[in-house]
Amino acid sequence: MPDAKNVERAVTTAPIALKLTAKDFKSDQEVRWCPGCGDYAILAAVQAFMPELGIPRERIVFVSGIGCSSRFPYYMDTYGMHSIHGRAPAIATGLSTTRPDLSVWVVTGDGDALSIGGNHLIHALRRNVNLKILLFNNRIYGLTKGQYSPTSELGKVTKSTPAGSADSPFNPISLALGAEATFVARTIDSDRKHLQSVLRAAAGHRGSAFVEIYQNCNIFNDGAFDALKEPATRDDFTIRLEHGNPITFGRNAEWCVIHPPGGFGLEVRRTAEVEPHEIVTHDRTVAEPAYAFALSRLPGEDLRHSPIGVFRAVDRPSYDDLVRGQVAAARARLTGSPEEELTKLLNSGDTWTIM
Amino acid sequence: MTKQVRQLDRVVIRFAGDSGDGMQLTGDRFTSETAQLGNDISTLPNFPAEIRAPAGTLPGVSSFQVHFADFDILTPGDAPHVLVAMNPAALKANLGDLPRGATIILNTDEFTNRNLAKVGYAANPLDDGSLDGYAVHPVALTSMTVKALDGQAISKKDAERAKNMFALGLLSWLYSRPHESTLAFLERKFAARPELVTANVTAFKAGWAFGETTEGFAVRYEVKPARQQPGNYRNITGNTALALGLVAAGVRSGLPVFLGAYPITPASDILHELSKHKKFGVTTMQAEDEIAAVGATLGASYGGALGVTSTSGPGVALKGETISLAVALELPLIVVDVQRAGPSTGMPTKTEQADLQMALFGRHGEAPVAVVAPRSPADCFDAAIEAARIALTYRTPVLLLSDGYLANGSEPWLLPDVTGLPDLRVEFASEPNSPDGFMPYLRDPATLARPWAIPGTPGLEHRIGGLEKADITGDISYDPTNHDFMVRTRAARIEAIQVPDLEVEDPDQTARVLVLGWGSTYGPIGAACRALRQRGLPIAQAHLRHLAPMPRNVDDVLRRYDRVVIPEMNLGQLAQVIRARYLVDAIAYNQVRGLPFTASELEFMLEELVKNA
Numbered sequence: 001m002p003d004a005k006n007v008e009r010a011v012t013t014a015p016i017a018l019k020l021t022a023k024d025f026k027s028d029q030e031v032r033w034c035p036g037c038g039d040y041a042i043l044a045a046v047q048a049f050m051p052e053l054g055i056p057r058e059r060i061v062f063v064s065g066i067g068c069s070s071r072f073p074y075y076m077d078t079y080g081m082h083s084i085h086g087r088a089p090a091i092a093t094g095l096s097t098t099r100p101d102l103s104v105w106v107v108t109g110d111g112d113a114l115s116i117g118g119n120h121l122i123h124a125l126r127r128n129v130n131l132k133i134l135l136f137n138n139r140i141y142g143l144t145k146g147q148y149s150p151t152s153e154l155g156k157v158t159k160s161t162p163a164g165s166a167d168s169p170f171n172p173i174s175l176a177l178g179a180e181a182t183f184v185a186r187t188i189d190s191d192r193k194h195l196q197s198v199l200r201a202a203a204g205h206r207g208s209a210f211v212e213i214y215q216n217c218n219i220f221n222d223g224a225f226d227a228l229k230e231p232a233t234r235d236d237f238t239i240r241l242e243h244g245n246p247i248t249f250g251r252n253a254e255w256c257v258i259h260p261p262g263g264f265g266l267e268v269r270r271t272a273e274v275e276p277h278e279i280v281t282h283d284r285t286v287a288e289p290a291y292a293f294a295l296s297r298l299p300g301e302d303l304r305h306s307p308i309g310v311f312r313a314v315d316r317p318s319y320d321d322l323v324r325g326q327v328a329a330a331r332a333r334l335t336g337s338p339e340e341e342l343t344k345l346l347n348s349g350d351t352w353t354i355m
Numbered sequence: 356m357t358k359q360v361r362q363l364d365r366v367v368i369r370f371a372g373d374s375g376d377g378m379q380l381t382g383d384r385f386t387s388e389t390a391q392l393g394n395d396i397s398t399l400p401n402f403p404a405e406i407r408a409p410a411g412t413l414p415g416v417s418s419f420q421v422h423f424a425d426f427d428i429l430t431p432g433d434a435p436h437v438l439v440a441m442n443p444a445a446l447k448a449n450l451g452d453l454p455r456g457a458t459i460i461l462n463t464d465e466f467t468n469r470n471l472a473k474v475g476y477a478a479n480p481l482d483d484g485s486l487d488g489y490a491v492h493p494v495a496l497t498s499m500t501v502k503a504l505d506g507q508a509i510s511k512k513d514a515e516r517a518k519n520m521f522a523l524g525l526l527s528w529l530y531s532r533p534h535e536s537t538l539a540f541l542e543r544k545f546a547a548r549p550e551l552v553t554a555n556v557t558a559f560k561a562g563w564a565f566g567e568t569t570e571g572f573a574v575r576y577e578v579k580p581a582r583q584q585p586g587n588y589r590n591i592t593g594n595t596a597l598a599l600g601l602v603a604a605g606v607r608s609g610l611p612v613f614l615g616a617y618p619i620t621p622a623s624d625i626l627h628e629l630s631k632h633k634k635f636g637v638t639t640m641q642a643e644d645e646i647a648a649v650g651a652t653l654g655a656s657y658g659g660a661l662g663v664t665s666t667s668g669p670g671v672a673l674k675g676e677t678i679s680l681a682v683a684l685e686l687p688l689i690v691v692d693v694q695r696a697g698p699s700t701g702m703p704t705k706t707e708q709a710d711l712q713m714a715l716f717g718r719h720g721e722a723p724v725a726v727v728a729p730r731s732p733a734d735c736f737d738a739a740i741e742a743a744r745i746a747l748t749y750r751t752p753v754l755l756l757s758d759g760y761l762a763n764g765s766e767p768w769l770l771p772d773v774t775g776l777p778d779l780r781v782e783f784a785s786e787p788n789s790p791d792g793f794m795p796y797l798r799d800p801a802t803l804a805r806p807w808a809i810p811g812t813p814g815l816e817h818r819i820g821g822l823e824k825a826d827i828t829g830d831i832s833y834d835p836t837n838h839d840f841m842v843r844t845r846a847a848r849i850e851a852i853q854v855p856d857l858e859v860e861d862p863d864q865t866a867r868v869l870v871l872g873w874g875s876t877y878g879p880i881g882a883a884c885r886a887l888r889q890r891g892l893p894i895a896q897a898h899l900r901h902l903a904p905m906p907r908n909v910d911d912v913l914r915r916y917d918r919v920v921i922p923e924m925n926l927g928q929l930a931q932v933i934r935a936r937y938l939v940d941a942i943a944y945n946q947v948r949g950l951p952f953t954a955s956e957l958e959f960m961l962e963e964l965v966k967n968a
């Protein structure tokens with residue numbers, strides 16, 4: 001074995017000609033989600049997208065918590081860690097901070113990220129750690145067999161809430177924006193093209209990229225997002241955000257989003273009833289999170305007017321870049337060998353000599 | 356005026372005052388002067404629980420005790436020979452610890468009716484005869500300081516604040532301490548405000564001159580240097596030594612050190628210290644909570660760093676689930692627990708050893724880890740390196756059990772030769788370890804450690820996790836036989852760790868009683884044993900550094916003695932383990948007062964045992 005004295009030496013950093021395909025990202029493990037689960041579609045979309053990254057497999061790491069979605073790393077032939085409930089963002093933060101050469105992805109669910117791990121999620125986002133966080137939101141607890149989750153609608157009847165749940169749900173996009181996440185997006189398991197376009201944007205972002213993926217749990221919460229998928233409703237219910245374009249939707253763009261004068265937020269109107277200049281042009285680079293937040297508040301309880309796409313993508317220094325910068329600056333001041341410097345350090349302060 | 360000089364072999368001084376009186380600084384400076392002189396020293400600060408308790412009240416009293424001698428000492432001393440009390444609260448809070456005949460130096464300026472009433476003195480103890488049994492020196496410290504600084508361009512408040520330097524000058528004269536280092540220190544400390552350098556230096560010199568000229572102090576004392584091993588020394592606290600040990604472990608392993616921590620008393624100084632040493636490749640992260648701190652640390656370990664998280668008992672409780680994950684992942688992880696009095700918030704500034712069983716057993720499932728405990732402040736350096744050796748060699752979490760007494764106490768430290776420190780270099784896996792590809796749970800037969808295959812290594816892509824893994828392949832497994840095997844293997848892994856034998860100090864080989872200890876009780880136990888031997892009573896002492904695994908010869912050692920006694924600052928946690936493991940009828944001697952044992956109480960207890968053995 002070569003002498004792998006330290007991290008830098010163990011890890012090959014020479015560029016490698018990559019000819020990877022989706023197949024290269026499939027591990028030898030049998031996929032164990034329920035037949036028909038939305039997770040399959042997401043896995044296939046991610047595996048097919050990975051070669052686009054142009055990053056060798058050994059430099060990609062998937063870290064997950066606990067829940068159905070958190071099985072994800074087992075199925076990716078990259079490095080991976082299936083950790084404990086809610087803690088993936090924390091674990092990934094330590095990894096990302098010490099290993100800038102890696103592309104670190106967090107896979108989590110609504111219970112994992114927003115309930116038990118809520119604290120780690122918001123702090124990872126505020127720090128803007130270089131992480132791609134994929135939150136599979138199925139609005140239910142699947143692995144523990146059907147309790148309501150922090151994104152379940154108020155009044156949800158489940159095994160643990162036979163009389164209906166009494167707590168209001170989180171809106172994950174609003175929450176991420178409240179934490180001033182620099183990249184916030186939403187997509188849907190069944191729309192592979194859209195999902196991959198969001199992954200592409202997330203992968204290109206420096207800092208934390210938060211992606212909510214609406215995912216169907218066909219066993220415990222089937223059809224939760226049908227309104228956004230069924231031909232009869234999807235066009236009127238889904239707002240596809242496109243940077244630089246006026247926000248219109250509906251089969252014939254008959255709906256649009258405006259900022260009513262004097263109001264705080266955004267509202268949906270009939271396109272025919274407003275002046276074209278009144279229609280909001282989507283700009284994901286708006287520094288103030290209030291704009292993206294207003295977008296996140298458009299949907300009603302029935303998911304009508306759900307924006308999908310990239311809500312916000314702004315530049316802010318990432319935690320790990322700053323921390324490594326401090327360490328690198330200090331290291332640059334090192335004059336002797338580490339052993340010599342250590343000797344100096346131990347001998348600093350008030351010392352005395354006994355002959 | 357030349358005064359009589361008397362030789363002493365040892366002295367214990369306690370500086371006590373209001374939190375704002377600068378007693379920690381005064382004690383620190385006195386200690387430094389004393390160290391320069393070559394006395395052996397041991398110190399113990401005592402901080403008030405509140406950050407800013409109202410001035411002049413009992414909860415606001417802060418003190419610093421220093422024990423120095425012309426011989427090798429092991430503790431900060433049981434009872435002070437000298438108490439410096441800067442106000443009535445300091446007198447009241449500390450008088451109970453003073454033996455009759457002790458010297459008390461009082462700041463009379465603070466003994467006003469108002470201040471006396473604040474702490475419930477009905478009459479002034481200076482006049483009511485209650486201090487008759489002591490050698491009392493009333494000194495107008497504040498007003499003399501202000502007078503000495505008359506004409507200097509500083510505020511009245513700054514002038515009054517310099518009274519601690521007046522007191523230090525007086526004590527430095529009284530015990531014939533060299534003062535050059537204090538003057539140099541004041542130059543450094545107040546470099547930005549030269550007027551304060553002048554003021555504090557003047558106050559110090561005024562205190563010294565006062566001692567020389569006053570009738571009040573007829574005798575001056577000397578304590579000759581102790582015979583110490585030749586070499587370079589510095590005075591060090593346990594927390595600083597522990598942090599430097601981690602820096603050294605980073606240098607000797609060639610790995611970047613990552614410390615994830617959340618502020619908690621009394622462990623925060625480890626975070627503070629390590630955050631200063633970035634040039635050694637040390638990254639510190641103040642996490643959002645204790646769980647994130649250990650999580651980020653484990654993530655860094657996974658990536659090939661030397662991962663450390665530092666905390667106190669409440670934090671270890673929160674980290675438990677992640678430590679169990681590290682047990683399952685078989686990755687190196689150091690968890691520093693600077694123990695404090697519990698349960699719950701307990702007494703954060705007070706010491707205790709009550710986390711031992713939590714360290715050994717306090718996790719869900721069978722989740723064995725290695726446990727190491729330092730015995731003295733300077734020993735925290737070596738114990739940190741030992742924890743790193745075990746974590747890196749055996750790829751396991753290691754609990755490093757310090758405590759509040761070690762963390763804040765100090766002693767002289769013989770500086771080690773860096774090149775003589777253990778070589779901690781590790782080998783990361785770099786190629787598949789079997790014809791069928793990479794097997795993440797194929798073990799090294801000698802250490803039972805699995806390969807440390809860090810992300811970024813081509814060809815070794817693999818998945819690990821908290822679910823039970825099949826032996827060798829690491830694939831998820833619910834197989835009953837495999838689980839039984841893996842549980843036993845994880846236990847065997849810890850037992851396979853090579854640790855040095857337990858050493859026994861039994862100079863005449865005639866002892867029938869063995870005192871067994873662990874952690875910070877080493878000092879008082881050692882001092883008590885010495886005192887007994889000096890009086891012709893034979894006693895043996897052994898001290899465990901490794902609590903898991905225990906040295907192989909423990910059984911042997913225990914069986915050599917008629918009686919085994921285990922003093923601990925808990926309700927018998929080691930005693931219970933020893934009794935269960937070795938079927939030895941060990942006697943537990945316990946105290947949980949938030950304070951270290953005194954040598955004399957242990958001597959008293961042990962004397963009874965030795966005489967009746």
Ligand code: SF4
Nearest residue numbers: 034037068142217218
């Ligand atoms: S329970 Fe629901 S989320 Fe979990 S695997 Fe089955 S369908 Fe998917």
